[in-house]
Amino acid sequence: MKPFVISALVVGIGSCSAWLLLTRARAPSEGRLASTPAASSSITAGKSSSPVLANTAPDDGAQAAEGPVQLAPVAARPAAPPAAVSLPEPTPQSRQLLGSLCRLDQPSVPRSPEQVADWKQHFQQLVAQGPSAVSAIHEFLAKNVDLDFGPGNGLGYASARAAMFDALVQIGGAEGLTGTLQTLQDTADPREIALLAQNLEKLAPGEHRQEAIAAARDALAMAASGKLEGDVAPLFEVLNKFGDTSVVTDLMQTAKQWNYYSAMALSQLPDGAGIPTLIEVAQGTSGGKLNALEMLAQMSMQYPEARAALLEQALANKISANMWPYLTPLLAGDLYHYQDSAFDVPMALQGKPVPKSAHVVFGNQHFYTAPPADVLTPDEINHRLALIKELESMASDRAALEALAQASEMLNSRHPQFLAVSP
Numbered sequence: 001m002k003p004f005v006i007s008a009l010v011v012g013i014g015s016c017s018a019w020l021l022l023t024r025a026r027a028p029s030e031g032r033l034a035s036t037p038a039a040s041s042s043i044t045a046g047k048s049s050s051p052v053l054a055n056t057a058p059d060d061g062a063q064a065a066e067g068p069v070q071l072a073p074v075a076a077r078p079a080a081p082p083a084a085v086s087l088p089e090p091t092p093q094s095r096q097l098l099g100s101l102c103r104l105d106q107p108s109v110p111r112s113p114e115q116v117a118d119w120k121q122h123f124q125q126l127v128a129q130g131p132s133a134v135s136a137i138h139e140f141l142a143k144n145v146d147l148d149f150g151p152g153n154g155l156g157y158a159s160a161r162a163a164m165f166d167a168l169v170q171i172g173g174a175e176g177l178t179g180t181l182q183t184l185q186d187t188a189d190p191r192e193i194a195l196l197a198q199n200l201e202k203l204a205p206g207e208h209r210q211e212a213i214a215a216a217r218d219a220l221a222m223a224a225s226g227k228l229e230g231d232v233a234p235l236f237e238v239l240n241k242f243g244d245t246s247v248v249t250d251l252m253q254t255a256k257q258w259n260y261y262s263a264m265a266l267s268q269l270p271d272g273a274g275i276p277t278l279i280e281v282a283q284g285t286s287g288g289k290l291n292a293l294e295m296l297a298q299m300s301m302q303y304p305e306a307r308a309a310l311l312e313q314a315l316a317n318k319i320s321a322n323m324w325p326y327l328t329p330l331l332a333g334d335l336y337h338y339q340d341s342a343f344d345v346p347m348a349l350q351g352k353p354v355p356k357s358a359h360v361v362f363g364n365q366h367f368y369t370a371p372p373a374d375v376l377t378p379d380e381i382n383h384r385l386a387l388i389k390e391l392e393s394m395a396s397d398r399a400a401l402e403a404l405a406q407a408s409e410m411l412n413s414r415h416p417q418f419l420a421v422s423p
Helices: 092-101 113-128 131-141 160-171 173-186 190-203 209-224 233-242 245-254 259-268 275-282 289-298 304-315 324-331 378-394 398-413 416-421
Strands: 020-023 033-035 052-055 068-070 145-148 335-338 357-360 365-370
Touching: 092 113, 092 131, 113 131, 113 160, 131 160, 131 173, 145 160, 160 173, 160 190, 173 190, 173 209, 190 209, 190 233, 209 233, 209 245, 233 245, 233 259, 233 335, 233 365, 245 259, 245 275, 259 275, 259 289, 259 335, 259 365, 275 289, 275 304, 289 304, 289 324, 289 335, 304 378, 324 378, 324 398, 378 398
Parallel strands: none
Antiparallel strands: 020 052, 020 145, 033 068, 335 365, 357 365
């Protein structure tokens, strides 16, 4: 077991290919709703929650959701600036096409080549409807229901909502942007927020990052207060992909509940915006010191100030014996990755072996470490080996020397010349 696993280790994630109707809570302007959880659920008060599964064929005694249950209203996030256009009324044809794609009474997902081809044809016809299709799509999305298409479905989308998100991008223009922004305002599902944030970047690069960040902040606040369950990793991805120094305070506050996710996001902020904060935490004596040291080791090749801070801590003998093993994979070129990433292509789809994932029960955090590329370049390896040698010259205990020796071995095993002659 790798040293960075500090709680229960979860290996592998099962998938369910059942045809699911996912009922979501609606969020009217005067208040917020939450759905009753079923077999695998997330709860939110506010906007639409992560899906509550009402399986048409429940497994393992799972009970179908009985529908939304109203909770006490909470303050709504300020509305995003209008996207310049109002949407026209949906036409009967666009509603009919939408209904053929997202039928809630279908007994099974389209499977045969003919059914898949028919679904794709109707999808393109819906996109061709343009602005009127946006109105019909938003009408469907506002119902807060979803259809899970299951893996390997041939449709190109995991669910009906994911398909409609992409339809808005394909339609584009002011209407597609309006529909995407309105949907972002209506959902608290972490993965949906991340997908919609990426779609906004496609439609209007750089123009609506603040709305995406506000949605992530809002959902994290719900999660912190117990109104949203499930993995919130995609929310941290939104903050570290689109944030800057303005989100550092948010990430420091979330560290109380999501110590790894917070540190990962700080290390990945654009232009090293989170490095000074990580250095400050590493120099302190708080509970976040280990996480900060790990991220400084991870980013030591990219940011000289991270490297200098790591060396300073080693020289002052402020890296305890039990911390050194956690730094080993990071010094050897590994990076922390979110297991439930909404931005990265899963390693399985890249044809790469999937590493064991760590599950930290506190905060329900799922992550793993892996190098950014199959093979590190000789220059990258040499620079990392030079850092390890410097750390070895400062190390004063056996645990440090053993951890650094292991990091050197890992680096040498990743050398292109070694890999070329390995059986």
